[in-house]
Amino acid sequence: MESYGSLEKNTQGQPDGVVSLAKWRILNRLHDRNETLYYRVLIDNIEDFAPIIYTPTVGLVCQNYSGLFRRPRGMYFSAKDKGEMMSMIYNWPAQQVDMIVLTDGSRILGLGDLGVQGIGIPIGKLDMYVAAAGFNPQRVLPVMLDVGTNNQKLLEDRLYLGLRQPRLEGEEYLSIVDEFMEAVFSRWPKAVVQFEDFQMKWAFETLQRYRKRFCMFNDDIQGTAGVALAGLLGTVRAQGRPLSDFVNQKIVVVGAGSAGLGVLNMAIQAVSRMSGDNEGTVKNQFFLLDKDGLITKERRNIDPAAAPFAKDLKDVEGLREGASLVEVVKKLKPHVLLGLSGVGGIFNEEVLKAMRESDSTKPAIFAMSNPTMNAECTAADAFKHAGENIVFASGSPFKNVDLGNGKVGHVNQANNMYLFPGIGLGTLLSGARFITDEMLQAAAECLASYITDEEIQKGKLYPSVSSIRCITAEVGAAVLRAAVAEGLAEGHGDVGPRELNNMSKEETVEYVSRSMWFPVYSPLVHEK
Numbered sequence: 050m051e052s053y054g055s056l057e058k059n060t061q062g063q064p065d066g067v068v069s070l071a072k073w074r075i076l077n078r079l080h081d082r083n084e085t086l087y088y089r090v091l092i093d094n095i096e097d098f099a100p101i102i103y104t105p106t107v108g109l110v111c112q113n114y115s116g117l118f119r120r121p122r123g124m125y126f127s128a129k130d131k132g133e134m135m136s137m138i139y140n141w142p143a144q145q146v147d148m149i150v151l152t153d154g155s156r157i158l159g160l161g162d163l164g165v166q167g168i169g170i171p172i173g174k175l176d177m178y179v180a181a182a183g184f185n186p187q188r189v190l191p192v193m194l195d196v197g198t199n200n201q202k203l204l205e206d207r208l209y210l211g212l213r214q215p216r217l218e219g220e221e222y223l224s225i226v227d228e229f230m231e232a233v234f235s236r237w238p239k240a241v242v243q244f245e246d247f248q249m250k251w252a253f254e255t256l257q258r259y260r261k262r263f264c265m266f267n268d269d270i271q272g273t274a275g276v277a278l279a280g281l282l283g284t285v286r287a288q289g290r291p292l293s294d295f296v297n298q299k300i301v302v303v304g305a306g307s308a309g310l311g312v313l314n315m316a317i318q319a320v321s322r323m324s325g326d327n328e329g330t331v332k333n334q335f336f337l338l339d340k341d342g343l344i345t346k347e348r349r350n351i352d353p354a355a356a357p358f359a360k361d362l363k364d365v366e367g368l369r370e371g372a373s374l375v376e377v378v379k380k381l382k383p384h385v386l387l388g389l390s391g392v393g394g395i396f397n398e399e400v401l402k403a404m405r406e407s408d409s410t411k412p413a414i415f416a417m418s419n420p421t422m423n424a425e426c427t428a429a430d431a432f433k434h435a436g437e438n439i440v441f442a443s444g445s446p447f448k449n450v451d452l453g454n455g456k457v458g459h460v461n462q463a464n465n466m467y468l469f470p471g472i473g474l475g476t477l478l479s480g481a482r483f484i485t486d487e488m489l490q491a492a493a494e495c496l497a498s499y500i501t502d503e504e505i506q507k508g509k510l511y512p513s514v515s516s517i518r519c520i521t522a523e524v525g526a527a528v529l530r531a532a533v534a535e536g537l538a539e540g541h542g543d544v545g546p547r548e549l550n551n552m553s554k555e556e557t558v559e560y561v562s563r564s565m566w567f568p569v570y571s572p573l574v575h576e577k
């Protein structure tokens with residue numbers, strides 16, 4: 050910590066990226082040298098270190114990974130390993146693996162295709178699994194599926210570590226993922242696999258293909274959706290309205306990719322539960338834009354995944370197919386503007402100023418894209434242009450904004466890190482063979498109810514990252530109980546389904562907390 054502190058002192062005035070990378074190097078070296086100590090300092094300083102081992106710095110690390118690479122971490126399965134993956138999995142030295150985070154590097158944060166350099170993301174996510182959910186670091190596995198890259202710059206970079214070929218497509222691609230999944234679950238049938246940062250077409254396709262066969266989820270689609278839903282419910286409370294008023298909120302979602310569509314799907318399920326209406330009739334309050342503007346039924350070649358959310362022109366009077374973001378905001382005066390576009394700065398001054406006319410007493414602005422450069426707007430700009438009355442959340446951390454006269458604009462971090470550790474841990478301890486919508490919904494509802502009315506009044510939608518272990522214990526317990534309620538829990542270790550079933554809510558939280566690994570040095574000589 051002294052070394053870390055003196056680095057901060059000695060690098061004053063240097064560009065942020067240089068300083069953050071230097072910090073990452075210090076932590077990475079410690080990770081390689083002494084795992085126990087690494088996780089202890091991570092847990093004790095999670096609020097300060099999360100921005101280094103996770104977003105935003107992890108994005109910069111991935112962009113430079115081939116140059117930063119010193120020692121291998123995780124496992125790489127390349128297209129050339131076809132037919133060998135079972136042997137490779139059985140060669141992994143750990144007896145038991147509980148949690149795997151898997152990527153193919155095709156959409157790393159908002160940074161696009163980074164090929165095998167994307168391995169930084171599974172490593173960072175699993176660091177959060179250890180820090181937040183107490184997974185034993187000996188039992189987690191970061192995985193890169195190297196199916197090539199379409200990033201020309203990387204293909205030409207002499208330091209690039211991955212296969213120098215265009216990405217596999219179609220059946221060839223799927224056969225690699227199939228082989229990997231079958232190999233993993235034949236050795237570790239009780240493992241949980243998180244799909245992370247796959248480009249949209251494969252994110253949806255693999256989720257559909259595996260979710261009823263294997264214990265897996267897609268964090269960008271499902272984890273993000275739960276965090277966003279919890280934040281959206283918080284904004285209703287922030288307006289002093291009952292939760293049932295959620296059905297009346299006008300919500301503009303910018304970005305029709307895996308994350309944006311995941312959020313819409315989950316939010317619509319929530320509205321239809323609240324209103325008792327079926328999903329077909331509750332879509333009116335949601336508006337979706339992609340790079341070509343407002344998506345309506347007039348859209349040619351509409352993506353099938355976005356089609357259910359396309360607007361009928363008669364329902365958006367005064368707007369046209371492909372209307373720009375500023376046109377949409379001016380016309381609709383939405384309660385919430387939520388960005389998952391990956392495009393930095395698209396909530397520009399004009400758009401933010403238009404939010405001043407919002408129909409909400411407390412308009413909400415969610416700039417959820419990562420890393421910081423890709424955020425739809427900065428926190429300072431949001432409070433400056435949209436007004437001091439807003440609630441604000443971003444995917445990567447920003448400092449709270451000084452509004453003068455002792456007033457502070459609170460910055461929330463709307464990031465799936467609030468949920469994925471609990472989804473993974475709750476699922477593992479439940480022993481469920483797959484992850485259902487009900488389990489994910491329980492996770493989102495748990496997070497939404499974690500925050501008090503008093504905190505909401507201060508503009509807080511999510512609890513502090515420093516209490517991430519407590520949050521994860523609650524979320525994990527909620528997921529576990531949902532699995533029990535659905536009759537899916539088969540138990541874990543010595544704790545069988547009957548015991549799980551008999552646990553009260555408090556006992557379940559206690560059980561989840563007790564199951565968390567904590568970094569202490571294990572004695573080399575045991576007491577006699």
Ligand SMILES: NC(=O)C1=CN([C@@H]2O[C@H](COP(=O)(O)OP(=O)(O)OC[C@H]3O[C@@H](n4cnc5c(N)ncnc54)[C@H](O)[C@@H]3O)[C@@H](O)[C@H]2O)C=CC1
Nearest residue numbers: 158159249305306307308339340390391418419444464465
């Ligand atoms: N805060 C969080 O927890 C999470 C944040 N994200 C972030 O969300 C972003 C998007 O992720 P995915 O949905 O997986 O990507 P994606 O590539 O599947 O989708 C991006 C979408 O944005 C749209 N888009 C591009 N330019 C646009 C523009 N100028 N105006 C409006 N829409 C535009 C595209 O048409 C596409 O629909 C990334 O930056 C990622 O880091 C993703 C998951 C979780």
Ligand SMILES: CC(=O)C(=O)O
Nearest residue numbers: 158246269419464465
């Ligand atoms: C946070 C995250 O999963 C993403 O930006 O992709």
Ligand SMILES: [Mg+2]
Nearest residue numbers: 158245246269
């Ligand atoms: Mg992601």
